[in-house]
Amino acid sequence: MQQKLKEQNVMITGASGGLGERIAYHAAKEGAEVILAARRKDRLMALKQNIADETGAKCRIIALDVSRTDDIKAAFQEAGPVDILVNNAGFGIFENALDASLEDMKAMFEVNVFGLIACTKMALPHMIRQDKGHIINIASQAGKLATPKSSLYAATKHAVLGYSNSLRMELAETRVNVTTVNPGPIQTDFFKTADKRGDYVKSVERWMLDPDQVAKKVVSAMMTNKREINLPGWMNGVSKLYQLFPALVERAGRSAFYKK
Template identity: 55%
Template sequence: MNPRIHGKNVVITGASSGIGEQMAIKAAESGANLVLLARRVEKLEELKSFLESRYSNKVWIHSLDVSERENVEAVFSAIFAEAGKIDVLVNNAGFGIFEEAHLAKWGDIERMFAVNVLGLISCTQMVIEHMQKNRSGHIVNIASQAGKIATPKSSIYAATKHAVLGFSNSLRMELSTYGVFVTTVNPGPIATNFFEIADRSGTYVQNIQRFMLKPEKVAEKVVAAMLTNTREINLPRWMNAGSVFYTLFPRLVEKVGKNAFFKK
């Protein structure tokens, strides 16, 4: 539970499944009003019905493709019209495809950057001036441990998440004088349908299944940090320790960890 978000308006992109869905549930438990965004509106309708049957919060839903700028502008205009204010924006929409760089399809590359980077920036731009004016707010960007330590077959996905971290780190400094918080969430592999697209062979999931995070646990950590000045949420801790070690000793990690990295 997070009493700080009781009665606040929380916007979540990619809310139809996985940690987006779980964050919606956890935020509702804390008394937040929710604006749920995703491309699959039928999934959002199911989630809205579930939440309204259990909680008294307001729940709005909109179909949104974050990679379409005009769609983003129209949806956020509608959000401000109906909700009046956005207290927390969670940029959760994103996907990955694991493939060696020379085999990656150009359409997949463009789509990953359009959703994971440009879409995230686009949604963020919609709330910056609003939060600056209110001198409060929280932008939560779901990144990845892949944004800290890249591995083979994730070159494009890792590049998008490195971009998210760079954008977030700069934005955090820009907004610090306005009382607006910026948090990056850097999870390792999570047991969601993300890997139905990312790992089409199923090999990677088989190799790391016992280490995969539960989406509800990740969501719990994120919701607990809402409207607090939290710089990063790194899960699991041992994996983040590895990324710190990698920053200090990149050659050693790449040499010693080579076999493990190629398990995708």
């Protein structure tokens, strides 16, 4: 069976669980040499062993907290050339804007935005030199349609989309692709931090995405010029409608938006 990612180095941040873990598995199955980066080295070591047992693929691990931008350069020096970078590390905390702490604001931007940009800057020179590569940024439908109690999280994801769209235009004359992944809620540990009371999870549980299915779509898009991956389709439809008729969507969706 032909493996589309054979001899490609794929680095994934936030790889120790959830969507990042599943992307790592599927990239390894496609023949990639996977570089797992995350804070929890014990989880990474266990995942590395599982990937080796299940796929036989090469796999390396790097302990990295992307909020520590000073450590990112060293991590990429250790990783070596990266052909595909998946900026997956990120978190959210759902609070009213008035109640959200400045510490949470700083932490979310450091991980979701500054860390993503710093990792991208480290990976790009090699990609541009070889005139081939792929930056995949895990954003969110929250980057297209903000809702109550997600002001800070939505702001970070709006920033990711803005950065990605500009970067894509800057790289238009190269064969380096930029893809944003904009999922709705996914069944991962994300909500243990974002939604400590569990109210939001209860209200959207039946619509939650399977991380394995999202991961398959991400891996299938690797080294293609796909602009965006938007999931689920109906939620992306609401986001598109919002761009055209924001006041109407805000009024019509008010009761649903407040289910956090």
